[in-house]
Amino acid sequence: MSIFSIFSRxxxxxxxxxxTTDIHSHLLxxxxxxxxxxxxxxxxxxxxxxxxxxxLYTTPHILQDYFPNSPETILPALEQVRTAVAQAxxxxxxxxxxEYYLDDAFIAAVNQNASLLSMGPKxxxxxxxxxxxxxxxxxxxxxxxxSNGYTPVLAHPxxxxxxxxxxxxxxxxxxxxxLFQVNYLSFANYYAPPVLKLAEQLTDAGMxxxxxxxxxxxxxxxxxxxxxxxxxxxxxxxxxLLNRSL
Ligand SMILES: [Fe+2]
Numbered sequence: 001m002s003i004f005s006i007f008s009r010x011x012x013x014x015x016x017x018x019x020t021t022d023i024h025s026h027l028l029x030x031x032x033x034x035x036x037x038x039x040x041x042x043x044x045x046x047x048x049x050x051x052x053x054x055x056l057y058t059t060p061h062i063l064q065d066y067f068p069n070s071p072e073t074i075l076p077a078l079e080q081v082r083t084a085v086a087q088a089x090x091x092x093x094x095x096x097x098x099e100y101y102l103d104d105a106f107i108a109a110v111n112q113n114a115s116l117l118s119m120g121p122k123x124x125x126x127x128x129x130x131x132x133x134x135x136x137x138x139x140x141x142x143x144x145x146x147s148n149g150y151t152p153v154l155a156h157p158x159x160x161x162x163x164x165x166x167x168x169x170x171x172x173x174x175x176x177x178x179l180f181q182v183n184y185l186s187f188a189n190y191y192a193p194p195v196l197k198l199a200e201q202l203t204d205a206g207m208x209x210x211x212x213x214x215x216x217x218x219x220x221x222x223x224x225x226x227x228x229x230x231x232x233x234x235x236x237x238x239x240x241l242l243n244r245s246l
Contacts, residue, residue, distance in 0.1 A: 021055045021243045022048065023119060024126060024155060024181060024212025028077040028096065031069055032061040034216040038084050045081075045090050047221045048213075055093045057119045057246065059126050063101040071117060074098065095119070099155055100127040102135050110141055113148045120246045126181065128155040134162040134169070142176045153179040153210060158186050158198035165194070167201060179209040179242070187233035188226040200232045209242050 026034020027041050035041040048056060060074055061067040078096040085094060098117040100106045106127065109116065118125045125145055129135050145152040154173070157163060157180050163170045174180065185191065186199035202208050215221060227233045 018052050019211060019237070019241065019243045020053055021057070021246050022053055022213050022215075023057045023059070023097075023124070023153075023210055023243060023246065024099065024183070025056060025058045025215040026060060026099075027056070027058040027094075027215065028060050028074065028081060031073060031077055032063075032067040034060070038081070040218065041081055042084060042088050042090065044215060044218055044221060045085060045092055045094070046088075047218070048215075049090055049092050051221075053092060055095070055246070057095045057097050059097050059099040061101065062098045062106070062117075064103050064105040069098065071115075074117065097124075097126060100125065102127055102129045102138065102141060107137055107141060110144045110148065116150060118150055123150045124153045124179070124242075124246075125150045126153045126155050129160060131159060132161050134160070138173065139176060142173075142178045146177065151179060153181050155181050155212070156183045156186065156214065158182055158195050158202060159191060161194075163198060170198070170202070170207075174207055180207055181210040181212045182208045182236065183214045184211055184224055184227060184233070185214065185220060187230040187236065188223060190223050190226075199236075203232045203236045203239070206239060208236050208239050211236060211241055211243060 026032050027044055029035045029037050029041045035044065060069050062069045074096050078094065081094060085092060096117065097119045116125050129138060142152050157170065180202060182199050182202055186195050189196040213220065213224070
């Protein structure tokens with residue numbers, strides 16, 4: 001090897017530490033637009049296990065008009081899945097929270113300090129918003145969640161059109177203390193180029209607290225294979241992600 005080849009060799013990129021905990025998915029059968037039946041649930045859980053996951057917090061949609069879920073629908077479904085997982089010999093711990101949609105019902109629940117489905121001792125509450133326009137109550141809801149002892153986690157900020165090409169607006173929301181959960185598939189350009197761009201910007205700025213699969217169907221796990229080509233995905237995995245604290 002010549003001295004020139006030593007100097008021209010680039011530093012290898014640090015290998016990412018893979019995650020073993022996922023915090024965003026739709027794996028309880030029949031509750032939302034995720035798993036259709038138990039067979040599909042178990043197939044997806046097997047794939048998670050094969051990829052090294054040991055713990056999943058699955059997060060059914062709670063959306064008043066389409067998926068009016070509550071602990072009364074979610075917790076019995078979780079128990080059924082746990083029983084099926086044990087019978088199938090799948091070695092994965094599964095918990096349930098929710099992905100709350102910021103609608104009138106959620107605002108009312110937060111204003112009444114109702115008990116919410118959350119994750120871990122910091123009581124992370126995953127929530128999403130409309131995709132096109134920023135909800136007028138976004139900041140108030142974040143503030144009120146903190147006041148109620150929860151830690152709000154905004155699901156996939158990179159997917160909201162109101163953040164596209166407006167990083168100052170992203171930083172403004174970030175400054176409220178809300179945590180950001182970016183979707184794996186955003187790095188694979190699964191949704192749209194502006195989503196990829198924002199996921200990369202957030203990663204470069206270190207503004208990613210959690211990564212989530214947002215897995216609804218087996219095709220999402222299949223699409224995640226394309227991540228191997230994403231430099232920013234590896235960069236995101238090297239951030240101090242809070243997935244590792246749960
Ligand atoms: Fe989701």
